[in-house]
Amino acid sequence: MAIRILLFFIVVLNGLFSLAQDATVVNVQVQGAKRTKTTFLNNLVTLKAGMELDSVLLEQDVARLQRLPSVSHAYYQVFSSDTNVNGYNVYYNVEENFTLIPFANLFSSSNDAFAFRVGLQEFNFLGRGISLGGFYQYDVFNSFGVALRAPHLFSRTTGLSLSYNDFTTQEPVFFDDTTADYRYNNRGFEIMGLHEFNFKNRIELGGSLFTEDYEYLYGATSNNVPRSLKVDKHLLKFIYNYENIKYFFYFLDGFRSTLNFQYVGSTDTTLPEFLIGFNDFVYFKRVGDKGNWANRLRLGLASNVNTPFAPFTVDNNLNIRGVGNTIDRGTGAIVFNTEYRHTLIEENWFVLQGNFFVDGGSWRNPGGSFNDFSDKSNIRIYPGIGLRLMHKRIFNAIFRIDYGYGVTKDASRGLVFGIGQYF
Structure with missing residues (x-):
């Protein structure tokens, strides 16, 4: 049985x-x-x-x-x-989501004058996930740009991106412990091929042709630093992205790594050719039902050329909130950003988030050594608080305001406005 x-x-x-x-x-x-x-x-x-x-x-x-x-x-x-x-x-x-998004960004320029950027972008052009948009910026000078990105243009995994920019700003240039202000213009176009190997791994490969134009405005001068400089350049770029992030509306959980490697060629030895590479490691963690812990580590190095036009910058809108706009340059960077985002109010379409952050980093001086990273004068640490106002049904409709307060040597403080999460 x-x-x-x-x-x-x-x-x-x-x-x-x-x-x-x-x-x-x-x-x-x-x-x-x-x-x-x-x-x-x-x-x-x-x-x-x-x-x-x-x-x-x-x-x-x-x-x-x-x-x-x-x-x-x-x-x-x-x-x-x-x-x-x-x-x-x-x-x-x-x-x-609603994907035809106008945007406006207000900020202060390098000489504390009023500046802004406005634009319009469609993130789902023709209903096929194509991004098409343009912007106009006034920051002492006029700038504009247009871009198209179609990651699934040729197949489910292969696409193309194109862009053209005519970008003009007032930029500080640092040399011999002094500073001068230049009118900087970058005009050129870029084309990139996009390919996805699998769900987690994708690359971008391409390049650009552009012209850099520096014109002296005021400040210190030196016989070794030209008053005007116009150089045609070419750039080859490789980007590798690994992403394993789970999305739940505006909450993120997981890890992403983005490697960006570039070769920049030049027709003038005053702005010599150089290599630059940096990697962003980003980690998100859900905390309960309303919290999100976000972290970003950037490690970057460039050819260690002793030039006042070094590629890595210390800037409010890029890496350290509250530090100011383009206050220093370097040929290497170590930057760490961490913040805790907490949902204070959530309705059917509206979300109000508060956040506490700490931004910190250090830079290698042009022509310097790796010891520069531990030099107190190169280290900047800025804790701060902020708010996020979000629309849950409009893509990237996040208005942010952060206040950073420096706690290291010769630190500043300030508000930083923007569209979208800081990272």
């Missing part, structure tokens, strides 16, 4: 195992899209009819959809098929 019962359970378990193994996808549909082309979304998901039902692919497809600027949230549903005993219907449900 016991043998018969054992054989019965073996047969039943074997049958159940066979059914599980034979679970097949009969139909795949994407639901909820209004402004985004359904055919585009169907091409993005990897699970197709006829394939074995795979929970790993389901999770990856949802995460892939959530990365799209046009999608604020996505999830999947699986139902048994009425026509196939071992078949299943899969439904991906998306909640869309």
